[in-house]
Structures are given as structure tokens and as C-alpha cells.
Amino acid sequence: MQMKDNILVAIFAAVILTMPIWAGAVGAGYPDLLQKFAIFGLFAIGFNILFGFTGYLSFGHAAFLGVGSYTAMWSFKLLSMNALPAVILATLLSGIFAAAIGFVALRRSGIYFSILTLAFAQMCYNLAYSVLTPVTMGETGLTLAADDPRIFGGAGVEAGGALPSPDFFGLSLSGYNGFYFAAIILVIGFYISVRLYRSSFGLMLLAVKSNQNRMNYTGLNTKPYLLSAFVISGMYAGLAGALMVVIDPLAGAERMQWTASGEVVLMTILGGVGTLLGPFIGAVTIKYFENIFSAFNDAVLNQIFDFLPDFIQVIWVPFASLFVGKGWHLTLGVLFMLVVIFLPGGAMEGFRLLKEKLFKKNEDAAETAKAGGTE
Amino acid sequence: MFFKQQAGLHLILKMSTKQGVKTLGDMKVNRRSFMKGTAVAAAGVAAPSFFTRNAWGADFVNNPGDAKSVTFGFNVPQTGAYADEGADELRAYKLAVKHLNGEGDGGMLNTMKPLSLKGNGVLGKKIEFVTGDTQTKSDAARSSAKRMIEKDGALMITGGSSSGVAIAVQNLCQEAGVIFMAGLTHSNDTTGKDKKRYGFRHFFNAYMSGAALGPVLKEEMGTDRRAYHLTADYTWGWTQEESIKNTTEALGWTTVNTVKTPVGAGDFSQYITPVLNSGADVLILNHYGKDMINSLTQAVQFGLRDKQVNGKQFEIIVPLFSRLMAQGAGDNIKGILGSTNWNWALQDAGSQAFVKSFGQEYGFPPSQAAHTCYVQALLYANACEMAGSFYPPEVIKALEGFEFDGMGNGKTLYRAEDHQCFKDVLVVRGNQNPSSQFDLLEIVKEVPAEQVTYDPAIFGGELGPYKA
Numbered sequence: 009m010q011m012k013d014n015i016l017v018a019i020f021a022a023v024i025l026t027m028p029i030w031a032g033a034v035g036a037g038y039p040d041l042l043q044k045f046a047i048f049g050l051f052a053i054g055f056n057i058l059f060g061f062t063g064y065l066s067f068g069h070a071a072f073l074g075v076g077s078y079t080a081m082w083s084f085k086l087l088s089m090n091a092l093p094a095v096i097l098a099t100l101l102s103g104i105f106a107a108a109i110g111f112v113a114l115r116r117s118g119i120y121f122s123i124l125t126l127a128f129a130q131m132c133y134n135l136a137y138s139v140l141t142p143v144t145m146g147e148t149g150l151t152l153a154a155d156d157p158r159i160f161g162g163a164g165v166e167a168g169g170a171l172p173s174p175d176f177f178g179l180s181l182s183g184y185n186g187f188y189f190a191a192i193i194l195v196i197g198f199y200i201s202v203r204l205y206r207s208s209f210g211l212m213l214l215a216v217k218s219n220q221n222r223m224n225y226t227g228l229n230t231k232p233y234l235l236s237a238f239v240i241s242g243m244y245a246g247l248a249g250a251l252m253v254v255i256d257p258l259a260g261a262e263r264m265q266w267t268a269s270g271e272v273v274l275m276t277i278l279g280g281v282g283t284l285l286g287p288f289i290g291a292v293t294i295k296y297f298e299n300i301f302s303a304f305n306d307a308v309l310n311q312i313f314d315f316l317p318d319f320i321q322v323i324w325v326p327f328a329s330l331f332v333g334k335g336w337h338l339t340l341g342v343l344f345m346l347v348v349i350f351l352p353g354g355a356m357e358g359f360r361l362l363k364e365k366l367f368k369k370n371e372d373a374a375e376t377a378k379a380g381g382t383e
Numbered sequence: 384m385f386f387k388q389q390a391g392l393h394l395i396l397k398m399s400t401k402q403g404v405k406t407l408g409d410m411k412v413n414r415r416s417f418m419k420g421t422a423v424a425a426a427g428v429a430a431p432s433f434f435t436r437n438a439w440g441a442d443f444v445n446n447p448g449d450a451k452s453v454t455f456g457f458n459v460p461q462t463g464a465y466a467d468e469g470a471d472e473l474r475a476y477k478l479a480v481k482h483l484n485g486e487g488d489g490g491m492l493n494t495m496k497p498l499s500l501k502g503n504g505v506l507g508k509k510i511e512f513v514t515g516d517t518q519t520k521s522d523a524a525r526s527s528a529k530r531m532i533e534k535d536g537a538l539m540i541t542g543g544s545s546s547g548v549a550i551a552v553q554n555l556c557q558e559a560g561v562i563f564m565a566g567l568t569h570s571n572d573t574t575g576k577d578k579k580r581y582g583f584r585h586f587f588n589a590y591m592s593g594a595a596l597g598p599v600l601k602e603e604m605g606t607d608r609r610a611y612h613l614t615a616d617y618t619w620g621w622t623q624e625e626s627i628k629n630t631t632e633a634l635g636w637t638t639v640n641t642v643k644t645p646v647g648a649g650d651f652s653q654y655i656t657p658v659l660n661s662g663a664d665v666l667i668l669n670h671y672g673k674d675m676i677n678s679l680t681q682a683v684q685f686g687l688r689d690k691q692v693n694g695k696q697f698e699i700i701v702p703l704f705s706r707l708m709a710q711g712a713g714d715n716i717k718g719i720l721g722s723t724n725w726n727w728a729l730q731d732a733g734s735q736a737f738v739k740s741f742g743q744e745y746g747f748p749p750s751q752a753a754h755t756c757y758v759q760a761l762l763y764a765n766a767c768e769m770a771g772s773f774y775p776p777e778v779i780k781a782l783e784g785f786e787f788d789g790m791g792n793g794k795t796l797y798r799a800e801d802h803q804c805f806k807d808v809l810v811v812r813g814n815q816n817p818s819s820q821f822d823l824l825e826i827v828k829e830v831p832a833e834q835v836t837y838d839p840a841i842f843g844g845e846l847g848p849y850k851a
Contacts (some may be wrong), residue, residue, distance in 0.1 A: 147617030
């Protein structure tokens with residue numbers, strides 16, 4: 009079992025780390041989008057530890073993302089431009105935060121739990137947006153300033169100089185470096201999630217998902233397990249938030265909004281709840297749509313459909329343009345509906361069905377061949 | 384192209400299938416599937432035509448080199464509270480590209496002085512453009528600007544309809560070494576505290592609004608007034624409140640209270656009720672877009688404008704006005720004072736030329752957002768032509784201290800110290816008897832540029848280096 013998992017992680021790592029090479033083929037080969045794949049992939053994998061393993065649907069995970077971002081930003085402003093303390097502090101603080109929220113929210117389950125987390129996240133968003141503005145800078149967003157009192161690595165910037173950018177022990181983290189940094193953390197995060205899934209702790213979470221009452225009747229207290237899962241997935245979210253800031257030093261309150269919480273739910277469902285790879289696939293799909301389809305405009309469409317006869321093109325292009333550009337949400341909505349109706353298990357279920365079909369054919373063929381042979 | 388993408392997508396799906404299969408834990412990973420995955424990765428290597436990494440190898444970001452065309456990035460809000468402004472900005476940009484490439488009637492290229500452009504693109508290269516949606520969110524705006532720079536090879540980014548977004552994108556462009564021509568942004572910070580070497584603003588700012596409104600307010604409302612501010616809670620609201628407060632207090636007014644309201648609040652009644660009993664006789668709404676439409680409408684519904692306080696008629700002031708907002712607020716806007724950057728009713732040759740070609744193209748007059756964006760695109764192109772190069776430090780030097788005329792607002796200076804344009808500012812009033820659905824603002828006064836000019840030192844900030 010462990011060998012198989014190790015191979016899975018190794019292949020995952022290989023695919024992720026070679027992304028800059030092959031993602032160009034689908035028009036996604038530029039640093040910003042690849043960084044997003046890695047960061048939101050990590051966010052979704054962490055979210056899956058709660059939602060996928062225990063079945064507890066949190067609608068407030070964006071709050072931890074925001075906490076992570078603000079913490080990392082303050083670490084840059086006050087401590088050092090090195091990404092390591094920022095990432096560690098953000099993970100820890102969002103973990104503490106998650107423990108506090110989880111302690112209260114986990115007193116309920118099902119829809120009540122979802123509503124509680126949603127309420128907490130919305131509270132956090134409003135605090136960041138208009139109450140704690142000295143800490144978060146509200147709508148404007150928290151950014152680096154020339155007069156940041158940095159303890160390590162030179163406070164302030166000489167007049168007329170450029171603002172510093174985050175680094176990893178001197179290695180700049182812009183462009184592809186930033187992607188590799190996030191990708192390595194993603195692979196580590198994925199490995200941890202696989203190990204958790206296979207551990208007895210993971211088994212306990214799955215048991216909670218299948219029947220919590222029965223667990224309770226056996227005299228087992230499930231709360232600590234649930235709280236741990238909540239905290240772990242909150243830490244993943246905080247880590248993802250920190251990575252967003254490492255790659256682009258700006259933290260805005262809008263990343264804590266409920267739409268951001270909803271997005272990670274969509275990612276997980278689209279890819280496959282409770283599967284190991286599904287959430288990552290969902291994250292990549294949504295970010296791909298958001299960045300590539302939203303950039304299409306009529307000119308691009310005309311170019312694509314240039315091969316069509318003119319009279320069809322004239323009708324088809326305006327119709328197609330409803331689904332791209334600012335209408336990309338429509339495409340995503342249609343895709344989401346199709347997945348939920350026909351593949352409730354997400355993309356991963358699709359792959360499984362596909363595999364079954366292919367293999368069944370092979371087996372049938374083999375059987376007939378065998379039958380023919382014996383005759 | 385599309386089919387290639389499709390094929391690529393298919394490859395990815397196939398590859399994921401392989402992995403997906405494994406996660407389910409009921410199939411052995413055999414050597415064959417592993418080899419297949421590797422083969423796909425290798426196929427990716429063999430598709431170098433999509434390889435964008437070499438874009439960074441040039442001596443400056445997105446150097447067009449020998450290419451026949453250059454790409455501009457138009458980053459405007461297409462969804463969200465400022466979508467109306469964004470749509471108008473995009474129209475203006477498309478018109479500007481047309482004119483720069485020598486198509487259409489040329490618009491302001493016929494009136495701009497001094498003019499280096501020849502109507503054949505920029506430095507002989509045709510202009511192409513890519514668009515992006517800022518969603519009026521800093522995160523989304525930065526990510527779409529990054530996509531334009533990293534993937535589409537945009538040489539210049541322009542647009543935006545919120546100061547928060549403008550400042551965020553301006554910071555990004557400074558880091559990336561790409562020039563940012565700000566669209567509609569009115570906060571003092573954009574060219575004050577947060578000014579950047581690579582950022583330029585043609586639009587006026589809150590300080591100039593205050594300076595222009597001051598004398599008119601004194602004339603119309605006297606020197607003994609008690610003002611109450613409702614302020615959008617972000618950089619633009621803060622600086623506008625500060626500027627207007629300074630102006631009115633210099634007139635002798637007292638400020639009763641200043642209350643911050645969240646952006647996009649929708650319902651402002653909880654903020655307006657306290658105004659009634661505060662003893663204030665002037666309400667100043669530092670709101671923009673849909674917020675302003677809502678707060679003004681609700682203030683009028685609460686009967687503020689019919690009230691007499693301290694023996695004076697209660698007045699409402701909206702320091703930053705636009706025609707699009709006036710359209711939304713309907714009758715409530717009538718008689719309300721404010722300031723604006725530009726209005727289509729201006730009679731100078733530049734404005735007329737622009738209104739004419741915009742009207743021919745789209746069938747209605749442009750908004751102030753459209754005007755500033757159109758002018759910004761032309762100014763950038765002109766600066767490249769002046770510099771004889773696309774190399775950003777040279778283009779920046781050409782723009783710094785550039786004096787021009789014939790683009791509306793009279794003689795204009797792009798000040799070198801803070802990259803802010805100085806030009807005439809309009810004080811306007813909601814038209815009592817509009818002659819058409821677009822004739823909503825009546826120009827009260829054209830305040831000359833000298834009256835709104837200030838010392839760049841008052842806001843602090845540093846432009847930063849020429850070489851990013």
C-alpha cells in the first residue's frame with residue numbers, strides 16, 4: 009500500500025514540477041496561472057481533509073486563507089522578506105484561528121455546522137473589510153511600504169529605491185521560481201494528505217463520515233478527531249493564503265469573502281469529494297476557466313472559428329461569446345451542473361467509469377479469445 | 384489553434400485518468416501507465432511554439448523587437464459595481480486603437496498638439512490589444528494584469544475604475560517594469576503617497592476637486608455651514624474626505640461628523656438617520672458609482688433636501704460626479720453640486736472631435752471615464768513615438784513634464800514630480816431641465832489649472848527607480 013502511495017506522490021510531483029513545460033500546450037504556460045494551480049490545489053486538498061474525509065461541509069474556509077495572507081504580509085513588513093517565517097507563522101496562526109472557530113462550530117453538524125462556519129467567515133470578512141482597517145487596510149489591501157520597520161534584513165528602503173520583494177534565502181520568488189516554491193509545498197501537502205488518508209486517524213475520519221452515531225454508541229468521542237481535521241485543513245488554507253502573498257505581496261479582504269469559500273467547495277465537488285487527487289483537478293479546472301475563458305473576446309473567437317463558413321460564423325461567434333469573456337461563469341455553471349447530474353463523484357468518478365469501460369472490454373476480449381482457444 | 388488546445392486538454396485529461404485510476408487504489412501502477420505519463424510530458428516539451436518563458440530574456444519586459452505589432456493591455460471592470468464605467472472605458476480604448484492604427488476619422492489625433500504620432504500605429508508597428516476583467520477587486524485586477532504581461536506580452540497596461548485597484552496594479556507594474564496608464568482613479572494616493580515611476584494618471588484627484596469646489600461653495604452656501612460626511616471606506620474615500628474637509632474648513636465651515644461606510648453597502652439608511660438630528664445643514668457624500676446612487680436616493684427619500692436647519696436650506700454635495708451616475712440617480716441629482724474631470728458638452732475642438740467619433744461609433748456620447756482612458760492610450764503611444772523607442776525608462780522620460788493641448792480640458796501638463804496631469808477642472812450641477820437623456824450635468828464653472836495646482840511634496844511618497 010505504501011509503495012503504491014509513494015509512486016502516486018512521485019508521479020504527482022513529476023507532473024506538477026514539469027508543468028511549465030507542458031502547460032503551454034493548453035495556453036496555461038505562464039507563471040501567474042501555474043502559481044494559482046499550485047496554491048488553489050493546496051487549498052482544495054486541505055479542504056478535502058475536512059469535507060472529503062469527515063463529510064463536514066465548511067462554508068468558511070476563505071477566512072483561514074485571509075488570516076494566512078495577512079499574517080504572511082505582516083511577517084514581511086515586520087520581520088523579514090524571507091518567505092520561510094511568513095509561511096510558518098501563517099500556518100500556525102491560521103491553525104490557532106481554526107481551533108477557536110472549530111471548537112464552537114463543531115458543536116453542531118450537518119447544515120448547522122455549515123451555517124456556523126459561514127457566519128464566522130462572514131464576520132472575519134467584515135472585520136477585515138471595515139473594522140480592523142489599521143491591521144488589514146480594508147478595501148485598499150495590505151501592501152508593502154517603503155517605511156516598513158523590518159527587524160531582519162534591512163528596515164526601510166533608501167529614498168527612490170524599489171520596494172523589496174519576497175525571497176527564499178536570497179532566491180527571488182517572482183515568476184517561475186515562485187511557482188516551484190508553491191509547487192514543492194503543494195507536493196509536500198499532497199503527500200501529507202495521502203499519509204493522513206491511509207493512517208488510522210484518517211480511518212477514524214472516514215468512520216465519522218459513514219456513521220458518527222455508531223461511533224458515539226461504541227463510547228468513542230469523535231470530537232477531538234473532528235477538531236484535528238478542522239485545524240489541519242485550516243492550516244492548509246492558511247498556508248495557501250501565505251503562498252498567495254509570497255508570490256504577490258498584497259493581501260485584500262475580498263479573498264475572505266463567502267464567494268471564495270464557495271469556490272473551494274466547487275473545486276472539491278467538481279474534482280471528486282473524498283478522493284485524493286480530485287480536489288486538485290477541480291482547482292486546476294476552475295482556475296483554468298477563470299483565467300483562459302474569461303480572456304476570450306470576440307476577436308479571439310473569430311480567429312478560432314475562422315474555418316467556419318462566414319454565415320455560420322456570424323451566428324456562432326456571438327452565441328459562443330456568451331460563454332466566454334465575462335460570461336465564463338456561465339460555462340462553469342453548465343459544467344458544474346453536468347458533473348453533479350451525471351458524475352456525482354466528480355471528475356474522479358468519470359475516470360473510474362472510463363477505466364471500467366476500457367478494462368471490461370479488454371476482459372471480454374480476453375475471455376472470448378480464451379473461449380475460442382479451448383474449443 | 385483551438386484544436387491544438389483541445390488536443391492538449393485531452394492529453395491532460397488522459398494523464399489525469401492515469402493518476403486518478405491509481406488513487407482509487409484498486410489498480411496496480413504498472414510500468415506502461417508510468418511510461419505513458421512520461422511520454423505525454425515529453426510531448427509537451429516538443430511544443431515550443433507556446434513557450435512564453437523567453438519573454439523574460441529580452442533587455443526589457445515584452446520588448447517587441449522586430450515584431451510587426453505591439454500589444455496593449457486593457458484592464459477594466461467588466462463585472463461588479465463599476466461595470467458601467469468599465470464598459471465605457473473599453474469602448475474608448477477600442478476607438479483609440481482604431482485611431483492610432485490610422486482607421487476611422489482620427490478623433491483627437493487631429494487636435495492634439497504637439498503630436499508625434501503618424502497614424503500608422505506606434506513606431507511603425509500596428510497596435511493590438513488584449514482585455515481583462517478587474518472585477519473591481521485588487522486580487523483579480525493584479526492577476527489579470529499579470530496574465531497580460533506574462534502570457535499576452537502586453538507592453539503597457541491601462542484601465543481601472545477604482546483607486547484601490549489602480550494602486551494595486553500600479554505597484555505590480557512598477558515591479559514588473561511595465562508602464563501603467565491609470566484610468567478612472569480619483570484618490571490623492573495614486574499620484575501621492577503611492578505614486579510610482581511606472582504609473583501615470585491623467586484623471587484629476589480629490590485635492591483638485593476640493594480646490595475647484597471651494598469658491599463655488601462659498602458663493603452658493605456662504606461661510607457658516609455645518610457639514611456631515613459619509614465616506615466610502617477605502618483609499619479614495621479617505622483622501623476625498625480629507626481634501627473636502629480641508630477646503631470647507633478653510634471657508635469657515637465646521638465639520639460635525641465623518642462616518643465611514645463600507646463599499647457596496649446598498650442600504651445607507653442607518654447612516655442617514657443620524658444626519659437628521661446632528662444639527663448639520665450640509666451632507667457631503669464621498670461615494671461613487673452605485674454607492675453614490677443609493678446613498679443620494681435614500682438621502683432624498685428621507686426628506687433631507689426639504690429640510691431647514693439652522694435657518695438655512697439643507698444641501699447635499701457629491702464631490703465626484705459622473706454622467707453615468709447621474710443617469711442612475713435620476714431626478715434626485717437635480718441641483719446637486721459636484722466636480723467632474725470632463726463632460727461631453729465641452730465646446731473645445733478636442734472634446735468635439737472625440738464626442739463626434741465616439742458618437743458615430745457607438746451612438747451615444749462618451750463618459751468622463753471613456754475620455755480619460757482614450758487620452759491615456761493616445762498619450763502613451765505619442766510618448767513612445769517621441770522617445771523613438773518602447774524602452775520604458777525612455778518613454779517615462781518623454782511623458783514626464785510633457786505639455787499638451789487639444790485633448791479637452793485645455794492646456795495640460797504631465798508633472799514630472801508625481802506623474803499627475805494638471806488641467807482645468809469642471810464644477811457641475813445636476814441639470815434642472817435636461818434637454819436629452821445625456822444632458823444631465825450643467826457646467827457651473829471651468830476652474831483653470833493654476834487654481835487646482837498644488838505642491839507635490841504635501842502628499843509625500845516616492846516615485847522609485849527608472850529601471851525596474
